[in-house]
Amino acid sequence: MSRTYKAIGINLKAMPLGEADRIITILTKEFGLLRAVAMGARKQNSKLGGRSGLFVVNELLMAKGRSLDKITQAETLESYPGLSRNLKKLTAGQYLAELTLQQALSEQPQEELFYLLNEHLGRIEQCTDAEVLPRLIHAIFQLLVVAGIAPQVHQCSVTGATIEPDLNHPDPQAGFSGTIGGVVKLEELDRILEEQSSPYRVQSPVGEYRVTDTKSTAVQPARKSYAPRSLNVPLHAAELAALQHLPQADPPAPDLYPLSVWLTLEKLLRQYAQYHFDQPIRSAALIESCFAPDSML
Numbered sequence: 001m002s003r004t005y006k007a008i009g010i011n012l013k014a015m016p017l018g019e020a021d022r023i024i025t026i027l028t029k030e031f032g033l034l035r036a037v038a039m040g041a042r043k044q045n046s047k048l049g050g051r052s053g054l055f056v057v058n059e060l061l062m063a064k065g066r067s068l069d070k071i072t073q074a075e076t077l078e079s080y081p082g083l084s085r086n087l088k089k090l091t092a093g094q095y096l097a098e099l100t101l102q103q104a105l106s107e108q109p110q111e112e113l114f115y116l117l118n119e120h121l122g123r124i125e126q127c128t129d130a131e132v133l134p135r136l137i138h139a140i141f142q143l144l145v146v147a148g149i150a151p152q153v154h155q156c157s158v159t160g161a162t163i164e165p166d167l168n169h170p171d172p173q174a175g176f177s178g179t180i181g182g183v184v185k186l187e188e189l190d191r192i193l194e195e196q197s198s199p200y201r202v203q204s205p206v207g208e209y210r211v212t213d214t215k216s217t218a219v220q221p222a223r224k225s226y227a228p229r230s231l232n233v234p235l236h237a238a239e240l241a242a243l244q245h246l247p248q249a250d251p252p253a254p255d256l257y258p259l260s261v262w263l264t265l266e267k268l269l270r271q272y273a274q275y276h277f278d279q280p281i282r283s284a285a286l287i288e289s290c291f292a293p294d295s296m297l
Contacts, residue, residue, distance in 0.1 A: 003064050007031055008077065010057045010118060012097040016042060022052050023068065026060070027100060027117065032110040036062060036069045048074055055080045055093060055121060078118065082125040088290045092124050092136040094283040099140060102277040103147040113146050123251065131254045133262045133291050140269045141246035149276050151269075152182030153244045159185060165237040165244070174240050178231030178272040183240065192232050231271055239264050259293060266291075 009028035017023045022041040026034045041048040051058050051074040061073035083093040100117050104110055120139035127135055144150040155162055157180045165173055175189025176182065184192070235243070238261045245252045246265075254262075270284050 004072070005062050005064070007034070007060045007062060008057070008114075009034065009060060010078075010114065011052060011054055012101055014052060014054065020046075022048075024052050024071070025101065027104055027110060027114055028060075029111045029114045030109055031106075032108045033101070033104045033106045034062075034069065036060075036071050037065070038071045038074075051076050053079070054097075055083055057118065080121050080125045083121065086129070086132075087286075088129055088132045089124050089127075091283055091286045091290050092132050092139075093121055095136060095281060095287075096120060096124075096139055096143065098281050098283055099143050099273060099277075102273070102279050103143065113143075116142060116146055128254075131251075133259070133266065134254045134256075135251045137262060137265050137269065138246055138251040140266075140273065144269070144273065145247070150247070151176070151178070151272060153247065154183075156185045156188060157182040158188045161185060163240070165240040167237045167241065169237055171236075172234035173237050174235045176231075176233050176235050176243075176268060178268075178275050180232075183235065183243070186234070189232060189234060196232070231275055233268065243268075259291070263288070263291060 007026075007028040007030050009026035011024050012027055013025035015023050017037060020040050020042045022038045024036055024038055024041075026036060028034055038048040038052040040046045041052040043049070048071060050056070052071075056076055057078035058074040058076055060071055063070045063072050080093065083089045096117060100113065104113055120135070120142065124132060124135050124139070141150060151157075156174075157177060163174045163183055163185065172186065175184045175186055175192075177184050177189065177192055180188075180192065238257050242252060242257045242261050242265055245256075266284075266287055270281055270287075274280055
């Protein structure tokens with residue numbers, strides 16, 4: 001078997017190794033996630049220096065190693081320099097990189113995920129500041145679709161009944177249940193919240209959860225996660241309408257809904273993703289400071 005192989009991949013994460021090397025986590029079309037060493041990438045005149053940067057797409061020649069493979073050659077095919085010049089865009093790019101790392105597999109082709117991530121990074125790089133948050137939220141939803149865990153947004157996840165927003169109605173019109181899997185009718189949300197006011201179990205495809213104290217939202221068991229109660233929230237008409245736009249191929253216009261709606265949906269999808277992948281999205285800590293109303297001025 002050959003000790004070398006080729007791959008096309010995008011750099012999602014990097015960390016220093018020794019005095020001059022760098023370990024890069026790469027999403028490749030052909031082999032999924034790879035961790036490889038870029039020898040001498042941190043030296044001033046290294047050919048791998050810029051090619052080992054975040055969000056750079058390279059055609060790679062790799063050499064198999066005992067624990068980590070090595071990058072012997074890299075030819076840049078695409079990069080997104082505009083992301084690093086704007087804090088909002090950089091935060092959005094890092095957010096998508098984290099979400100991709102949580103769902104990508106190793107030693108399996110990840111072509112659909114690779115192309116989808118690149119498509120959305122390109123959209124975010126080219127958009128205006130006002131468009132960044134709506135496009136990030138659209139990208140998050142599309143990544144959840146590829147992962148096979150996107151929430152139901154048009155039908156009640158319990159009854160199957162279609163739920164349509166009425167923009168002339170000021171009160172909450174539906175609920176969203178991350179534990180059930182998407183939007184629910186208000187009466188179902190009330191029932192879910194009532195059940196969660198006493199000790200209960202929620203069985204999900206990825207683990208079992210138990211609340212042991214009716215006064216506490218702490219979740220104890222099988223794996224750590226956000227408390228299920230925080231994943232069950234009411235939705236107003238604009239939030240429901242924006243959520244139902246996300247499965248479409250084209251991103252929603254930024255001025256279609258107020259900023260508060262996009263901030264609500266980001267938090268909702270973030271908690272949903274963290275619940276199902278059981279990992280935090282650390283870059284999301286910058287979302288509120290980057291996209292708070294004052295920062296949009």
